[in-house]
Amino acid sequence: MVLAELSEQITQAFRKLHARTIITEEVIDEVIGDIVRALLSADVNVKLVRQLRENVKLQVRLHADALGANKRKFIQKAVIEEFINMLSSDRKPYVPKKGHANIIMFVGLQGAGKTTTCTKFAYHYQKKGWRTALICADTFRAGAFDQLKQNAAKVKIPFFGSYSEANAVRVAAEGVAKFKEEKYDIIIVDTSGRHKQEESLFEEMRLIHEAVKPDDVIFVMDSHIGQACYDQAAAFNKVVDVGSVIITKLDGHAKGGGALAAVAATNSPIIFIGTGEHFDNFEKFDAKSFVSRMLGMGDINGLINTIQEIVGMNTNKEMVDRISSGIYTLRDMYEQITNILKMGPLSQVVSMFPGMFPGVFDSNSEQVGVANIKKFLCIMDSMTSDELDCDKPLSESRIVRIARGSGSTIGEINQLMEHYKVLQKLVGKLGKSSLSKENVNQTLMRNPQQMMSRLQQTIDPKLLSRMGGATNVMKFMKEFSQMDGSAAMMKQMGAGLKR
Numbered sequence: 333m334v335l336a337e338l339s340e341q342i343t344q345a346f347r348k349l350h351a352r353t354i355i356t357e358e359v360i361d362e363v364i365g366d367i368v369r370a371l372l373s374a375d376v377n378v379k380l381v382r383q384l385r386e387n388v389k390l391q392v393r394l395h396a397d398a399l400g401a402n403k404r405k406f407i408q409k410a411v412i413e414e415f416i417n418m419l420s421s422d423r424k425p426y427v428p429k430k431g432h433a434n435i436i437m438f439v440g441l442q443g444a445g446k447t448t449t450c451t452k453f454a455y456h457y458q459k460k461g462w463r464t465a466l467i468c469a470d471t472f473r474a475g476a477f478d479q480l481k482q483n484a485a486k487v488k489i490p491f492f493g494s495y496s497e498a499n500a501v502r503v504a505a506e507g508v509a510k511f512k513e514e515k516y517d518i519i520i521v522d523t524s525g526r527h528k529q530e531e532s533l534f535e536e537m538r539l540i541h542e543a544v545k546p547d548d549v550i551f552v553m554d555s556h557i558g559q560a561c562y563d564q565a566a567a568f569n570k571v572v573d574v575g576s577v578i579i580t581k582l583d584g585h586a587k588g589g590g591a592l593a594a595v596a597a598t599n600s601p602i603i604f605i606g607t608g609e610h611f612d613n614f615e616k617f618d619a620k621s622f623v624s625r626m627l628g629m630g631d632i633n634g635l636i637n638t639i640q641e642i643v644g645m646n647t648n649k650e651m652v653d654r655i656s657s658g659i660y661t662l663r664d665m666y667e668q669i670t671n672i673l674k675m676g677p678l679s680q681v682v683s684m685f686p687g688m689f690p691g692v693f694d695s696n697s698e699q700v701g702v703a704n705i706k707k708f709l710c711i712m713d714s715m716t717s718d719e720l721d722c723d724k725p726l727s728e729s730r731i732v733r734i735a736r737g738s739g740s741t742i743g744e745i746n747q748l749m750e751h752y753k754v755l756q757k758l759v760g761k762l763g764k765s766s767l768s769k770e771n772v773n774q775t776l777m778r779n780p781q782q783m784m785s786r787l788q789q790t791i792d793p794k795l796l797s798r799m800g801g802a803t804n805v806m807k808f809m810k811e812f813s814q815m816d817g818s819a820a821m822m823k824q825m826g827a828g829l830k831r
Contacts, residue, residue, distance in 0.1 A: 337373075337374075338370055338371070338373075338374045338588075338589050338626070339626045339627060341366070341367075341369075341370035341373070342366075342367055342370050342411075342627060343627060344366070345363050345366035345367050345370070346363075346408055346411075346627075348362070348363055348366065349363045349404055349407060349408065350404055355403045355404060355407075360389070360392060360407060363407070364385055364388055364389065364411075367384075367385075367411060368381050368384075368385055371384070371589065374588065374589030374590055375558030375559050375589065375590030375591075376418075376559065376589050376590045376593045376594075377559045377562070377590065377593060377594060380418055380593050384411075384414045384415075384418060387410075387414050388407070388410045388411055388414055391406075391410045392406070392407060392410065412623055412624075412627070415619075415623045416619045416620050416623050418593050418596060419592050419593060419596050419602070419619040419622065419623065420596060420619040421596050421599050421600060421601040421602070422599060423599050423600065423601050424601065425548075425575060425576040425601040425603045426547055426548035426575050426576060428457065428462070428517065428518055428547075430462075430517065432517075433508075433511070433512045433515075433516060433517070433519055434517060434518045434519065434547050434548070435508055435519050435521065435544055435545065435546045435547050435548075436453070436518060436519070436520050436521065436546060436547065436548050436549075436550060437521045437523065437540065437541060437544065437546035437548070437549045437550070437572075438450050438453075438520065438521065438522050438523060438549075438550050438552055439523055439526070439537055439549060439550070439551055439552070439568055439572065439574070440525060440526070440551055440552035440553060440568075441525055441526055441553075441554065441564065442473070442525030442526065443525065443554065444525065444552050444553055444554040444580055445552060445554065445580040445581060445606060446522065446523075446525060446552040447470070447476060447479050447480050447483065447522055448479075448483065448580075448606075448609075448611075449552045449578055449580055449604075449606060449614075450466060450480065450483075450520050450522045451466065451480070451483035451484065451486075451487060451489070451611060452604075452606065452611050452612075452613075452614040453520060453550075453578070453604070453614070454466055454484075454487070454489050454518065454520050455487045455489065455611045455612070455614075456604075456614055457517075457518050458487065458488075458489060462517040462518050463515070463516045463517045463518070464489055464490075464516065464517065464518045464519075464520065465489065465490045465491070465492070465507075465511040465514075465516045465518070465519050465520065466480055466483075466484045466489055466490070466491050466492070466520050466522065467491075467492045467493065467503070467504060467507030467508065467511070467519065467520065467521045467522065468480040468481070468491070468492070468493030468503070468522050469493075469500045469501075469503050469504035469507070469521050469522060469523050469524070469540055470500070470522055470523060470524040470525070471494075471497065471498050471499070471500045471503065471524065472500070472524035472525075472533065473524060473525060476522070476524070477493045477494075477495060480493065480522055481493060483611075486611070487611055490511070490514075490516070492506070492507035492510055492511065493507070500523065500524060500536055500540060501536065501539045501540050501543050504521050504523075504540045504543060504544050505543045505544060507519070507521070508521065508544045521540065521544055521546065523536075523537055523540055524536065524537075526568075534571050537571055537572060538571055538572060541572045548575040548576060549572050549573060549574050549575050549576075550574075550575065550576050550577070550578055550603070551565060551568050551574045551576075551577045551578070551600070552577075552578050552580060553565065553577055553578070553579050553580065553591065553595065554579075554580055554581055554591075555579050555580060555581050555582050555588040555591040555592075556581060556591075557591065558590035558591055558594070559590040559591070559593070559594040560594070561579075561590075561591045561594040561595050562594040562595070562598055565577065565594075565595055565598045565600055566598060569598070569600070574600055575600075575601075576600060576601050576602070576603040577595050577600045577601065577602050577603065578602070578603060578604045578605070578606065579591055579592060579595065579602060579604075579605050579606065579617075580605075580606035581606060582605050582606060582607050583606075583607045583608050583613070592605075596619075602617045603616070603617055604616055604617055605617050605622075659723060660723065660755055660756045661720060661721050661722065661723050662712055662715065662719065662720045662721075662722075662752060663720040663721055665712075665751075665752055665755060666709065666712045666720065669705060669708060669709060670709070707740065707744060708748050708751075710738050710739075710740070711734060711738045711740050711744065711745055711748050712748075713738065714734050714737035714738035715734055719734075723756065725749070726745075726749065731745050731746075
């Protein structure tokens with residue numbers, strides 16, 4: 333998980349707060365002290381940490397008399413809001429526009445992962461239906477041309493570069509002209525990696541900027557340098573107008589929190605974060621969602637946005653109608669698993685909603701979790717249409733035949749059927765009434781205890797515990813039901829969202 337160590341330390345501080353019977357000034361100081369130490373160990377700037385501590389204490393003092401029994405929740409909320417403020421920027425990033433050649437210039441230090449990030453960026457938009465292209469204007473580093481060309485080939489994105497041309501400005505200009513003529517939506521220019529002392533490369537960067545006139549300049553920054561990101565971002569900003577920032581390697585270093593906070597302090601918006609080596613280890617950055625997921629609280633907004641992108645609001649009306657009626661087949665489960673795998677790295681989806689895939693994604697290895705789920709798909713591929721569309725249990729003879737056909741064990745098929753039974757039971761009990769936006773709102777508002785009781789009766793206690801308890805699930809349902817189109821979304825994803 334991104335920033336796992338910082339996440340664990342802050343979560344422990346919150347647990348300590350909730351474990352105390354009486355919340356005194358000493359308890360508040362102790363909890364805030366734990367959070368401060370966690371942030372400092374993550375290389376967050378001392379000034380920013382001090383400001384967070386003072387702001388939280390001020391909020392508690394101002395509302396001390398009115399808080400009463402809600403003091404714990406208020407303190408936690410105040411800390412979370414300060415985290416979000418610390419990682420946010422007032423400046424709005426550039427958003428690519430359709431019907432126009434969006435020229436994006438990438439700059440950064442050597443070794444920050446800029447070339448790989450260019451490919452990730454292009455791949456991200458390609459998956460959304462944009463026509464993207466890559467240009468290698470890095471004529472300084474040996475191997476830069478080959479690296480970007482190979483990356484582009486892997487994700488099937490058009491590439492332009494030159495082995496023989498040493499003039500980076502000319503390469504960039506020719507590449508942009510070519511892809512503009514071919515009507516590409518997003519044209520990405522990868523430039524040479526810089527060091528502070530390389531004035532000639534900074535001059536080259538300025539000349540490329542003048543030649544291609546980019547719509548946005550993205551600064552790629554390595555999270556390993558922590559709060560030193562502030563100085564680097566400021567230095568690059570003096571040469572070209574940096575519009576936004578992408579921070580890389582957040583999956584493997586304790587200083588990531590410091591890097592995020594330092595960049596935000598420059599008022600440069602962070603638009604993406606790199607969380608691994610693979611091209612889909614690339615996440616859109618939103619401070620509120622990031623903090624929520626980092627602290628294990630899930631991210632319902634991120635989950636809904638991802639589902640809307642992948643599933644769409646009007647796909648497979650038959651499945652929507654069946655789930656609305658409380659009917660759930662193996663074919664429905666197959667379609668939902670396929671959609672979930674399209675959402676991106678499985679660990680990213682799981683962090684949006686804790687408790688998904690119980691027993692399947694317990695391993696720390698994402699590869700193991702994906703392999704387990706793909707095994708389920710393989711098993712269902714060996715089923716007949718009648719078996720997929722029937723909502724009755726499979727006979728022993730059918731299970732043996734499916735095991736042979738899919739190269740699976742009977743135990744693996746039984747595991748699949750156990751997961752299916754849980755989902756089937758959930759859909760059957762909740763049915764149409766709980767998938768209605770109006771009914772969810774009415775029950776939550778008028779009789780929250782009834783809704784909580786219903787959840788506790790419907791969902792397996794162990795699964796409910798993994799999801800943060802009935803209260804946490806109710807909170808998610810309330811947030812979800814208040815969003816536009818949520819009723820249709822609930823019907824589409826059915827119990828898959830509630831797992």
